[in-house]
Amino acid sequence: MSRNFGRLAGAAVALAALAQPVAASAQACLPQEDVSDAVIYAMPLITQAAQTRCAQELADDGYLAASGAAFADRYVSLQDNAWPGAMRLLSQFAGDDAGSSVELIQSLPETALRPFVDAIIMQKVSAEIKPKDCTKIERGMELLAPLPPQNTGDLVSFLFAMTDAKQPNVCKLDSE
Numbered sequence: 446m447s448r449n450f451g452r453l454a455g456a457a458v459a460l461a462a463l464a465q466p467v468a469a470s471a472q473a474c475l476p477q478e479d480v481s482d483a484v485i486y487a488m489p490l491i492t493q494a495a496q497t498r499c500a501q502e503l504a505d506d507g508y509l510a511a512s513g514a515a516f517a518d519r520y521v522s523l524q525d526n527a528w529p530g531a532m533r534l535l536s537q538f539a540g541d542d543a544g545s546s547v548e549l550i551q552s553l554p555e556t557a558l559r560p561f562v563d564a565i566i567m568q569k570v571s572a573e574i575k576p577k578d579c580t581k582i583e584r585g586m587e588l589l590a591p592l593p594p595q596n597t598g599d600l601v602s603f604l605f606a607m608t609d610a611k612q613p614n615v616c617k618l619d620s621e
Contacts, residue, residue: 474616475534477606481598482530487566488594489517489524492586494570499579508587516586520594527598528559535562 496513503509553561574582589597605615 474614475537476616477599477602477618479530479534479537480602480605480613480615481595482527483534484598484601485520485527485594486524486531487570488520488597490563490566491570492517492520494567495574495579495582495586498571498574499576499582502576502579503583507583508590509583512590513586516590523594528555531562532558 492509492513496509499509589600592600602615605613606617
């Protein structure tokens with residue numbers, strides 16, 4: 446997996462835009478299961494952001510142009526099941542010091558919160574994409590394409606844990 450794709454996944458996993466005005470949670474690490482759910486939840490948004498931001502940089506017949514929608518659709522069907530883990534991750538990032546910001550976020554009905562989260566993920570991921578990285582991002586998605594979405598989420602979560610990444614800081618499994 447390219448380092449740039451990992452940064453994009455990390456940005457989406459963190460859902461950092463919602464957490465920016467608040468302090469990070471005191472929790473030492475994020476559960477791999479929630480990180481995996483967040484990757485699955487965010488993948489269609491990451492794909493859309495890459496397609497939009499890289500439209501001028503990539504070939505018209507390249508992977509994202511030809512297969513990006515089909516790639517993303519495999520994840521869209523899993524977003525409802527992945528949402529609770531993604532939301533737990535968001536809540537952990539927001540932490541207890543956020544006070545009324547977290548309460549406001551948690552008080553929103555899911556039908557209002559999810560589009561808000563989606564828009565923020567899109568904005569943050571788009572901002573992370575540099576034109577020079579578009580071909581690397583496309584290649585990373587093409588390499589992930591044969592994997593079932595759950596395996597992709599688990600693989601990204603595992604790689605964050607194995608590399609001792611600090612953003613996001615993902616918990617190692619008990620057996621590791």
